[in-house]
Amino acid sequence: RRALRVHAVAELDKTAPIVRGGTSSVPAPADIANKLRYLFGRNGDYTTADAYQGTAWSVREKLIDSFNKTHEYWKKEDPKFVYYLSAEFLMGRSLINTVYNLGLEGEYAEALNQMGYEMERVADAERDAALGNGGLGRLAACFLDSMATLDLPGWGYGIRYKYGMFKQALKNGYQVELPDIWLTKGNPWELRRDDVKYEVGFGGRVERRKQGSKEVTVWTPSERVIAQAYDNPIPGYNTPTTSNLRLWDAVPVTEFDLGAFNAGDYDRAMLERERAEGISAVLYPNDSTPEGKELRLKQQYFFVCASLQDVLSRFKAVHATDFNLLPEKACFQLNDTHPTIAVAELMRLLVDVEGLDWDQAWTITTKCLNYTNHTVMPEALEKWPVKVMAKMLPRHMEIIEVINEGWTKWLAGHLKDLKPEERAKRVAAMSIIHENPWNKDEMLVNMAYLAVVGSSAVNGVAAIHSNIVKDEILNDFYQIFPSKFQNKTNGVTPRRWLAWCNPELAALITDALGTSEWINDTEKLAGLRAFASDKSFQAKWSAVKKAKKAKLAQLIKKVHGDDVNQEALFDIQIKRIHEYKRQYLNVLSIIWRYKQLKKMSPEERKKAVPRVCVIGGKAASAYDMAKRIIRLVTAVGDVINKDPDTQDYLRLYFLPDYNVSLAETIIPAAELSQHISTAGTEASGTSNMKFQMNGCLIIGTWDGANIEIAEETGIENVFVFGVRAEEINQLRKERKNLKTDPRWDELMRDIESGMFGDKDYFKPLVDSVNNMKVGNDWFLLANDFASYLKAQEEVDACYKDQSEWLRRSIMYTAGSGKFSSDRTIREYAEDIWHVKPSRPTIA
Numbered sequence: 001r002r003a004l005r006v007h008a009v010a011e012l013d014k015t016a017p018i019v020r021g022g023t024s025s026v027p028a029p030a031d032i033a034n035k036l037r038y039l040f041g042r043n044g045d046y047t048t049a050d051a052y053q054g055t056a057w058s059v060r061e062k063l064i065d066s067f068n069k070t071h072e073y074w075k076k077e078d079p080k081f082v083y084y085l086s087a088e089f090l091m092g093r094s095l096i097n098t099v100y101n102l103g104l105e106g107e108y109a110e111a112l113n114q115m116g117y118e119m120e121r122v123a124d125a126e127r128d129a130a131l132g133n134g135g136l137g138r139l140a141a142c143f144l145d146s147m148a149t150l151d152l153p154g155w156g157y158g159i160r161y162k163y164g165m166f167k168q169a170l171k172n173g174y175q176v177e178l179p180d181i182w183l184t185k186g187n188p189w190e191l192r193r194d195d196v197k198y199e200v201g202f203g204g205r206v207e208r209r210k211q212g213s214k215e216v217t218v219w220t221p222s223e224r225v226i227a228q229a230y231d232n233p234i235p236g237y238n239t240p241t242t243s244n245l246r247l248w249d250a251v252p253v254t255e256f257d258l259g260a261f262n263a264g265d266y267d268r269a270m271l272e273r274e275r276a277e278g279i280s281a282v283l284y285p286n287d288s289t290p291e292g293k294e295l296r297l298k299q300q301y302f303f304v305c306a307s308l309q310d311v312l313s314r315f316k317a318v319h320a321t322d323f324n325l326l327p328e329k330a331c332f333q334l335n336d337t338h339p340t341i342a343v344a345e346l347m348r349l350l351v352d353v354e355g356l357d358w359d360q361a362w363t364i365t366t367k368c369l370n371y372t373n374h375t376v377m378p379e380a381l382e383k384w385p386v387k388v389m390a391k392m393l394p395r396h397m398e399i400i401e402v403i404n405e406g407w408t409k410w411l412a413g414h415l416k417d418l419k420p421e422e423r424a425k426r427v428a429a430m431s432i433i434h435e436n437p438w439n440k441d442e443m444l445v446n447m448a449y450l451a452v453v454g455s456s457a458v459n460g461v462a463a464i465h466s467n468i469v470k471d472e473i474l475n476d477f478y479q480i481f482p483s484k485f486q487n488k489t490n491g492v493t494p495r496r497w498l499a500w501c502n503p504e505l506a507a508l509i510t511d512a513l514g515t516s517e518w519i520n521d522t523e524k525l526a527g528l529r530a531f532a533s534d535k536s537f538q539a540k541w542s543a544v545k546k547a548k549k550a551k552l553a554q555l556i557k558k559v560h561g562d563d564v565n566q567e568a569l570f571d572i573q574i575k576r577i578h579e580y581k582r583q584y585l586n587v588l589s590i591i592w593r594y595k596q597l598k599k600m601s602p603e604e605r606k607k608a609v610p611r612v613c614v615i616g617g618k619a620a621s622a623y624d625m626a627k628r629i630i631r632l633v634t635a636v637g638d639v640i641n642k643d644p645d646t647q648d649y650l651r652l653y654f655l656p657d658y659n660v661s662l663a664e665t666i667i668p669a670a671e672l673s674q675h676i677s678t679a680g681t682e683a684s685g686t687s688n689m690k691f692q693m694n695g696c697l698i699i700g701t702w703d704g705a706n707i708e709i710a711e712e713t714g715i716e717n718v719f720v721f722g723v724r725a726e727e728i729n730q731l732r733k734e735r736k737n738l739k740t741d742p743r744w745d746e747l748m749r750d751i752e753s754g755m756f757g758d759k760d761y762f763k764p765l766v767d768s769v770n771n772m773k774v775g776n777d778w779f780l781l782a783n784d785f786a787s788y789l790k791a792q793e794e795v796d797a798c799y800k801d802q803s804e805w806l807r808r809s810i811m812y813t814a815g816s817g818k819f820s821s822d823r824t825i826r827e828y829a830e831d832i833w834h835v836k837p838s839r840p841t842i843a
């Protein structure tokens with residue numbers, strides 16, 4: 001690691017020296033000891049957890065210095081800001097990322113060495129900030145890293161969930177959800193801002209009142225909470241910029257009801273606190289109950305309301321009420337539909353609170369907002385019952401009605417050349433408020449439609465997905481506003497996902513390219529193509545992979561107690577568990593492999609390519625089928641891993657509580673990774689990019705960013721299989737007549753007959769893909785099964801030729817330049833946000 005840094009620092013010395021934070025002249029070892037003494041009352045005899053705390057609190061000061069300098073500069077310059085509104089930020093751990101991004105790792109690694117610790121071990125003591133679910137939340141975290149690295153004035157805004165989403169544990173092979181208690185030991189990476197609080201209301205009534213000659217609208221909520229700000233500084237790399245993620249914690253307006261307490265009503269005394277704290281307790285509370293649904297809407301409004309008030313208050317401090325200037329100073333990116341209530345909230349703040357007229361407010365609102373669609377799954381395209389919205393946010397419901405009236409009227413005019421019935425049909429289909437197709441008595445607010453109507457730009461997250469958004473999901477809107485629609489292919493930060501999580505590979509790359517500039521300019525990785533067939537480079541490349549596999553093997557041993565064959569092909573699928581992501585298809589092919597191995601003689605088996613298969617990911621708490629898939633993985637693993645005939649050749653492990661830190665260990669060790677969603681269903685995928693950067697080959701469908709990855713890597717280097725997105729609709733219609741592969745039928749019988757136990761529990765799983773009356777195999781596993789097995793055979797054949805495998809592996813990293821989130825963010829900044837870099841000058 002140090003070698004890599006020394007190189008980077010030497011490079012920097014040639015340009016302006018970048019001094020990051022650190023007004024304290026106390027050397028790091030003494031500073032760590034001071035922190036432990038005065039913050040924790042510790043005097044020597046430290047544990048590793050202590051070493052982490054002391055280091056983190058010491059680094060924090062340097063981070064805050066850099067944060068303050070950046071913000072003083074931005075305050076003076078008053079540049080346009082982008083605000084990234086997101087229900088999720090999957091930040092992971094901060095220590096390593098902070099010391100590396102600030103260029104302090106040499107100093108702190110040495111300090112810890114002097115104290116008898118290794119930085120990596122110490123870093124392991126940190127709890128992940130797991131304020132996210134999957135790709136969407138991690139993307140937001142990567143974007144913050146890139147925004148800071150590119151000196152773009154921008155903040156993230158979200159919720160400080162006290163218990164994250166949940167901690168996943170396995171009990172007898174079944175998922176159980178436990179609270180993720182990550183804040184109990186304090187969080188050195190945040191700053192509570194006692195001077196930044198806003199009131200957020202819910203429910204109540206709306207009245208019109210006369211104010212002079214004007215009629216004003218007054219909303220009197222029946223419930224109020226306070227949003228308390230916590231800042232999480234975000235250091236860029238190789239720049240003095242440190243930006244911010246501001247997270248809101250919900251606290252009661254009245255700290256404690258002493259009257260109720262003294263009257264003996266202890267429950268009531270605590271009620272307000274409990275109610276408030278519930279809002280920022282967990283991400284995605286189970287929404288299978290009406291209460292759960294309401295809580296989600298409450299959370300969304302809570303963070304949007306606080307964030308918009310906060311931005312307006314900073315704007316007004318400089319520009320008073322010159323709101324026409326707002327779009328030149330601020331824009332908001334709505335990360336999926338979760339923050340879409342922002343359309344109505346910005347209108348409310350401008351019209352009801354600031355007194356602007358409706359049209360002026362609407363022009364400003366639509367100029368400031370932009371929307372990213374991340375999924376084609378209907379469950380994530382939120383629709384709120386009008387009744388729920390009217391009860392919880394009565395003024396917003398009125399505002400949405402007025403927006404919709406204006407919108408449908410405009411639309412009818414725009415479509416005046418159509419026949420009246422045709423026009424009425426189109427207008428009804430595009431109305432923001434519409435009937436629930438499953439329940440004619442219920443009206444719904446379509447949040448994606450609200451986002452499109454209320455935004456300047458709408459984008460998808462990979463080329464194929466943006467086309468699906470234009471041609472299918474939002475086609476009606478695309479026809480009306482073609483220029484609103486864009487593509488912004490996702491990316492991941494090469495700092496966390498290559499340089500910092502795989503320093504050995506990073507050092508090798510830097511050595512080969514003769515520069516570490518690729519860390520901020522990943523297009524330079526293309527230079528590795530020249531080394532792809534070089535045997536001595538391949539040998540070094542392979543040595544790094546082996547070292548990383550050894551680490552993953554240690555982790556498997558720690559979790560499952562098993563030693564695995566480190567010469568085996570490490571085959572990984574880590575992502576949220578979802579039927580469309582098809583972990584189930586992966587398990588079926590593993591069962592098939594197992595059965596083939598069982599049939600072989602011991603001699604034949606020796607010729608097979610051994611595999612260690614790892615699956616990880618959380619199933620949403622209310623997603624029953626996904627939980628069954630997890631149980632199938634563990635049940636199949638239990639049988640395979642214990643079978644003396646095959647255990648040297650095949651293993652299957654489920655690694656529980658998949659999170660950012662686990663990914664940082666798994667991805668560098670992976671040789672094959674699986675991205676096997678039904679074509680047209682995975683918007684982009686981002687773990688595919690992380691695997692690619694780390695030289696891991698991909699088996700995948702022609703879906704999401706897999707396509708662009710194949711284009712950059714060379715399609716001949718990727719194991720592509722399965723039907724294409726264009727065929728899906730037709731195949732779905734025909735699937736009742738599909739003649740399934742005999743191997744598929746055999747596997748279905750195996751699971752049904754209890755080969756892996758739990759046959760009643762697995763019955764719905766079998767039915768979902770095999771019984772056309774029940775689940776209908778919506779995600780077309782049966783259609784893709786044969787071509788998937790064939791692609792797996794190609795994988796085996798290729799792995800036997802290690803030189804070819806390594807050549808491909810190098811070609812993956814070489815082709816990953818496009819997938820840096822720096823590229824993505826540059827595109828957002830230029831095409832959507834119109835925000836320019838503003839790098840603090842250092843005195």
Ligand code: GFP
Binds near residue numbers: 461
């Ligand atoms: C969602 C989509 C992915 C996409 C990410 C980020 O995330 O295809 O890559 O958003 O845009 F489904 P997941 O939570 O499903 O990973």
